Amino acid sequence: MKIATYNINGINGRLPVLLRWLAEAEPDVVCLQELKAESARFPEHALLKAGYQAIWKGEKSWNGVAILSKDAIRELRDDLPGEDESFTHSRYIEGFTFGMVIACLYLPNGNPYPGPKFAYKLRWFSRLTAHANTLMNTGLPVMLVGDYNVMPTELDTYKPEKYVNNALFRKEIRAAYADLVSQGWTDAIRKLYPDERIYTFWDYFRNAYGRDAGLRLDHFLLNPLLGGRLSSGGVDKHVRGWEKSSDHAPVWIELADADQAQ
DNA sequence: ATGACCAAAGCATTTGGA
Numbered sequence: 001m002k003i004a005t006y007n008i009n010g011i012n013g014r015l016p017v018l019l020r021w022l023a024e025a026e027p028d029v030v031c032l033q034e035l036k037a038e039s040a041r042f043p044e045h046a047l048l049k050a051g052y053q054a055i056w057k058g059e060k061s062w063n064g065v066a067i068l069s070k071d072a073i074r075e076l077r078d079d080l081p082g083e084d085e086s087f088t089h090s091r092y093i094e095g096f097t098f099g100m101v102i103a104c105l106y107l108p109n110g111n112p113y114p115g116p117k118f119a120y121k122l123r124w125f126s127r128l129t130a131h132a133n134t135l136m137n138t139g140l141p142v143m144l145v146g147d148y149n150v151m152p153t154e155l156d157t158y159k160p161e162k163y164v165n166n167a168l169f170r171k172e173i174r175a176a177y178a179d180l181v182s183q184g185w186t187d188a189i190r191k192l193y194p195d196e197r198i199y200t201f202w203d204y205f206r207n208a209y210g211r212d213a214g215l216r217l218d219h220f221l222l223n224p225l226l227g228g229r230l231s232s233g234g235v236d237k238h239v240r241g242w243e244k245s246s247d248h249a250p251v252w253i254e255l256a257d258a259d260q261a262q
Numbered sequence: 263a264t265g266a267c268c269a270a271a272g273c274a275t276t277t278g279g280a
Binding site for chain 1: 265266267268269270271277278279280
């Protein structure tokens with residue numbers, strides 16, 4: 001089965017692009033970020049017509065996450081656990097579908113560094129890591145999918161030196177990512193392509209896509225039950241070149257059936 | 263160092279994005 005993640009950057013403005021890509025790529029499950037729409041404005045009907053059931057959590061103007069599935073999907077939670085008065089953004093939704101727990105997340109950008117937004121990003125990350133530890137120990141197949149707003153290593157940006165003091169690449173945030181992964185998660189795309197420069201985002205500015213000045217920000221973290229089923233994956237880079245495209249491209253992986261995995 | 267391009271909100275221009 002095929003699972004994808006796509007920071008759509010406005011689900012209503014880019015609905016034609018999303019539907020075109022869904023018809024072409026035929027993923028079974030899709031995690032979406034940056035809906036930029038209130039929950040009531042989620043295009044549920046158009047997606048049902050395209051064959052997808054959905055769970056979502058929007059908010060006015062910004063953020064917003066959703067999970068689409070060709071099979072029934074049950075919502076498990078619509079935020080990370082814990083208390084934080086600044087935790088009002090719609091950045092996390094977790095569902096159960098195809099026998100797996102799928103967490104769809106949109107980590108804060110965190111710029112400018114240093115500052116309160118970067119501190120918020122670190123706080124958000126530490127709560128994700130705490131909850132990830134809980135999920136890791138459930139005994140269920142789990143994946144943490146979405147826009148992490150983190151380039152994990154120097155291989156994940158076209159120009160590492162330019163990003164040393166950027167919130168997407170600061171050493172604290174790379175350390176937080178490495179700390180999360182060390183719980184036993186597999187970074188699926190990096191596992192499949194250990195040495196390649198693979199990007200999932202190209203800025204609208206400065207012809208970044210044309211110059212391939214990209215960043216790898218969208219990740220699949222698989223727990224060991226799913227890591228053994230990973231069979232392929234990639235970035236639908238051409239979609240970034242479409243008219244009215246998001247600044248991110250869809251990323252996808254394929255898993256072998258549970259009974260075929262070893 | 264700056265600005266370049268987008269969407270949303272709301273109807274001009276600001277804000278956030280990464």
